[in-house]
Amino acid sequence: MKYCPECAGSFADEMVHGKLRAVCKACGFVFYQGxxxxxxxxxxxxxxxxxxxxxxxxxxxxxxxPSGYVDLGESPAEAALREAREETALEVVLDQLVGVYNNPSHSVSLVMYAAHLTENASPSSDNDRVALFPLESLPELSFEHDRQILEDWRRQAAAGKTVN
Ligand SMILES: [Zn+2]
Structure with missing residues (x-):
């Protein structure tokens, strides 16, 4: 960000709450990167x-x-439903929060929900990018935290937290 979003003034780096951050020289707006x-x-x-x-x-x-970035003006739950629809073409119902996970550099925080398919919904056989896998024979997973998500979810299900 080059100019202040509040007043279009220019930024200078200053120590704020223990870190160098961009601070507007005109109005004092602090640009917190998260x-x-x-x-x-x-x-x-x-x-x-x-x-x-x-x-x-x-x-x-x-x-x-299925996952993706939360848009401005959208709640994490709304984004989760939208991504499910976009990536699977299936309607799902959210059950409960599984947890929040970070990528190794902590540049992304992922809010994971447990969900189930609406009645009669099942993946289309002509979409080979979406499939249901038995837990005991999962394919190669993309990310380190995918395993953790599955573990947390299974632990919650065992504790009786899953509502479906
Ligand atoms: Zn400003």
Whole structure:
């Protein structure tokens, strides 16, 4: 960011709360840089989990949970539902929060929800990028935190927290 979003003044680096941050020289606005917020869904259906195959970017060809960035003006839950719809073409119902996960550099925080498919919904056989996998035979997962998400979810389910 080059100019202050409040007054279009110019920034200078100053120590604020223990870190060098861009501070507007005209109005004192402090530009706090934070992680990007993402949301995703762990969709369970009859003991299987729905995964999405990455067809671009890092870890192409591996499988992960449908997820994406939260847009401004959207709640994490709304973003999770939208991403599920966009990436799987399926309608889902959110159940509960599984947890919040960070990528290794902490530049992204991912809010994960457990979800289930609406009645009669099932992945289309002509979409080979979406599939339901039994828990005991999962494909290669994309990210380190995917395993953690599954573990946390299974622990919650065992503790009786899953509502579906
Ligand atoms: Zn300013």
């Amino acid at each position: 992680p990007k917020l993402a949301a995703g869904v762990l969709i369970e259906d009859k003991g299987r989990v729905l995964l999405h195959r990455r067809d671009v970017g890092p870890r192409e060809g591996t499988w992960t949970f």
